[in-house]
Amino acid sequence: xxxxxxxxxxxxxxxxxxxxxxxxxxxxxxxxxxxxxxxxxxxxxxxxxxxxxxxxxxxxxxxxxxxxxxxxxxxxxxxxxxxxxxxxxxxxxxxxxxxxxxxxxxxxxxxxxxx
Amino acid sequence: xxxxxxxxxxxxxxxxxxxxxxxxxxxxxxxxxxxxxxxxxxxxxxxxxxxxxxxxxxxxxxxxxxxxxxxxxxxxxxxxxxxxxxxxxxxxxxxxxxxxxxxxxxxxxxxx
Numbered sequence: 001x002x003x004x005x006x007x008x009x010x011x012x013x014x015x016x017x018x019x020x021x022x023x024x025x026x027x028x029x030x031x032x033x034x035x036x037x038x039x040x041x042x043x044x045x046x047x048x049x050x051x052x053x054x055x056x057x058x059x060x061x062x063x064x065x066x067x068x069x070x071x072x073x074x075x076x077x078x079x080x081x082x083x084x085x086x087x088x089x090x091x092x093x094x095x096x097x098x099x100x101x102x103x104x105x106x107x108x109x110x111x112x113x114x115x
Numbered sequence: 116x117x118x119x120x121x122x123x124x125x126x127x128x129x130x131x132x133x134x135x136x137x138x139x140x141x142x143x144x145x146x147x148x149x150x151x152x153x154x155x156x157x158x159x160x161x162x163x164x165x166x167x168x169x170x171x172x173x174x175x176x177x178x179x180x181x182x183x184x185x186x187x188x189x190x191x192x193x194x195x196x197x198x199x200x201x202x203x204x205x206x207x208x209x210x211x212x213x214x215x216x217x218x219x220x221x222x223x224x225x226x227x
Contacts, residue, residue, distance in 0.1 A: 031213060042119075042203045042217030056214065091158065097213055102146060104215070106158040114159070 003105035006092050009051055013082055014110045021110045025094030029113045035091040035105060043091055049075060050097060055076070082114045096104050119204045119218025127224045134191040134222040138204030139184075147176060148215060149189050153200035161189075161202075162190040196227045 005024045007067050013019050025032045034044035043076045046065070051072035061067075064082075069075040077085055089111050093104040122137045138147070149161045164171045164180045164187065171178045177190040191198055201222050205215040 006227055033214075035217075040220075042205075044219050045216060047212065048214060093158075102148065102163050102207070102213055103160040104213070105160070108157050 003114055004092055004105050006107040006110050008110060010098065010111045010113075011106060015084060017082055017115055018078065018080045019082060020076055020110050021090055022090030023073070023075045023077070023090075023094075025092070025109060026084060026105055027073075029094035029096050029105070030072070031095040031104075032069055034075070035093065037091055037109070038087075039088045046077075048087075055094045059102070063073040063112065067104075075113075079112075082112075084114045087112055087114045119206055119216070121202070121204060121218045121221040123221060124219070125222045125224075127226065128194055130194060130196055130227050131215055132193050132194055132226070134198070134223055136202055136223070138187045138189070138218055140187075140204070140206050140218075141185065142208055144182075146188050147178075148205045148207070149176075149178060149187075150203045150217070151200045151207055152203065152220075153157050158203075191223075194223075194225045196225050199223060199225045 007022045032067050033048040034046040037043045046061050047067050050067040052069050054069045064080045067077045091109045093106045107108045119138045119140045128134050146165045148163045151156050151161055152158045162173045162178050164178050180187045196218045201220045203216045203220045208213050
């Protein structure tokens with residue numbers, strides 16, 4: 001396994017358009033997390049899944065954001081009607097919950113620019 | 116919102132010197148983790164310290180935790196140019212459910 005992968009790595013879109021990002025976690029990991037990071041800040045939690053169940057969603061996540069993990073493997077994060085304030089790096093991470101391992105493994109991120 | 120506040124925000128040292136960065140947090144934690152982020156390797160987990168531990172070592176890293184002061188420090192000894200990165204503390208407030216909240220980060224520059 002080569003780690004967590006994210007696609008695309010960069011996305012430029014016009015305000016008002018919809019975008020979708022994909023995350024492929026490490027295959028044996030049951031937890032998957034989405035974060036958003038803006039310049040000079042730490043990652044901010046958006047949402048996380050255990051298998052296919054979405055356990056928590058941050059108040060940062062407006063109704064324009066939706067995330068899915070349909071078969072408990074890969075996940076998608078969709079942003080509808082993008083706004084300039086959505087410009088950020090979107091990070092995905094995975095971990096193995098219940099094994100005593102706490103480390104989260106991060107993907108390279110998807111950098112979103114809304115023009 | 117950010118739970119942890121790292122101090123200093125930026126640090127510049129010469130190669131071979133030690134680097135110390137601090138993290139303060141606001142509420143009780145289950146554990147505290149340190150992560151490193153650079154452009155080459157993204158965000159990488161460095162070390163975890165549990166709330167009942169006071170000090171932990173891993174290679175050139177030493178982490179301390181003072182739960183009475185709600186603070187932690189990360190010491191990197193004998194720094195190398197490759198240590199240049201941003202360092203974040205991440206606190207698990209969820210009772211061990213692995214949902215962590217990241218701090219604002221310390222940007223470390225190691226000058227060769």
